Amino acid sequence: xxxxxxxxxxQVLKTGQSMTLQCAQDMNHxxxxxxxxxxxxxxxxxxxxxxxxxTDQGEVPNGYNVSRSxxxxxxxxxxxxxxxxxxxxFCASRTRISTSGVGNEQYFGPGTRLTVT
Amino acid sequence: ELKVEQNPLFLSMQEGKNYTIYCNYxxTSxxxxxxxxxxxxxxxxxFVLLSNGAVKQEGRLMASLDTKAxxxxxxxxxxxHDLSATYFCAVDDLMDSNYQLIWGAGTKLIxxx
Numbered sequence: 490x491x492x493x494x495x496x497x498x499x500q501v502l503k504t505g506q507s508m509t510l511q512c513a514q515d516m517n518h519x520x521x522x523x524x525x526x527x528x529x530x531x532x533x534x535x536x537x538x539x540x541x542x543x544t545d546q547g548e549v550p551n552g553y554n555v556s557r558s559x560x561x562x563x564x565x566x567x568x569x570x571x572x573x574x575x576x577x578x579f580c581a582s583r584t585r586i587s588t589s590g591v592g593n594e595q596y597f598g599p600g601t602r603l604t605v606t
Numbered sequence: 607e608l609k610v611e612q613n614p615l616f617l618s619m620q621e622g623k624n625y626t627i628y629c630n631y632x633x634t635s636x637x638x639x640x641x642x643x644x645x646x647x648x649x650x651x652x653f654v655l656l657s658n659g660a661v662k663q664e665g666r667l668m669a670s671l672d673t674k675a676x677x678x679x680x681x682x683x684x685x686x687h688d689l690s691a692t693y694f695c696a697v698d699d700l701m702d703s704n705y706q707l708i709w710g711a712g713t714k715l716i717x718x719x
Contacts, residue, residue: 520704531694531711532649539704579648586698586705594639595696595707597649 490515493598495580501604502570510565510601512580519585521563522547522595523555525576532579538563539585570605577602608633608699612710620718622684627713629678629695636673637698640680642691643712649694653680685717 496511514521522537534547538557552574554566563582567574580598609632619625629638640652653662655671655678662669666689668681678695695710 522707529714532709534706537704537706545704581649583707593698594651594654596651599648 492516493580493582493596495578495598495601497601498599499602501606502567503606504570504572506570508567508570510567510578510580510603512563512565512598513561514563514580514582514596515561516582516584516596517560518582518596519560520593520595521557521580521582523553523563523565524579524581525549525574526579526600527576535565535578567603570603572605575603575605608635608697608701608708610695610697610708610710612693612695612713614713615711616714616716618716618718619682619685621686624684625682627680627682627693627715629680629697629710631676631697631708633676633699633701634673635676635697635700636671637700638671638678639696639707640669640678641694641696643694644691652693682715687717687719690715690717 493514519540523535524532533549536555538544541560544555578601581595583593583595611630613628638655641649642652643649653669658673660671666683671678692712692714694712696707699706699708
């Protein structure tokens with residue numbers, strides 16, 4: 490299994506440009522999430538999805554859109570890039586949470602380093 | 607709303623010493639995860655703790671969970687330079703309909719020779 494893959498690894502955008510960060514997983518995980526991590530900081534949740542066709546906002550959703558048309562893919566769209574969106578973006582996935590006492594660790598992609606000038 | 611606090615946020619220690627990182631959380635949960643992140647890299651799962659009293663060990667790292675105290679510890683024994691990294695804990699919010707995973711801020715660990 491490739492696990493969670495993200496493209497591109499690096500990207501430089503000018504203010505106002507738009508782009509899509511790609512994320513795919515081959516583990517048949519229901520849950521997928523996008524996080525941003527700023528230098529020296531922890532993770533902040535942008536958007537997440539609990540299954541195909543279902544998405545919801547996280548802590549910092551403004552300026553980003555997502556969609557989930559398939560179980561495997563969860564792209565993140567930057568609508569009009571701003572310097573404040575310079576960050577490292579991580580996609581992650583995990584199986585559906587159950588109440589049976591079985592934990593579900595989250596698997597992370599390698600990240601996309603985005604710089605907005 | 608579940609909150610997760612780690613302390614310390616930064617720790618510089620000498621090789622060979624022992625130390626403990628603490629992860630406190632604010633509401634009931636019995637599912638806690640520890641991750642490691644090397645500089646410029648992604649996050650890697652270290653331990654999954656699923657019940658009160660759970661203890662997991664891997665090499666010089668040992669993690670435990672006390673759900674009554676809402677506390678997990680990550681203990682480092684006889685630290686070596688290779689363990690330098692940022693360590694995150696995360697907790698499943700069982701009161702959230704989607705069992706949202708709530709993250710601590712991370713503990714940056716530097717181990718000096």
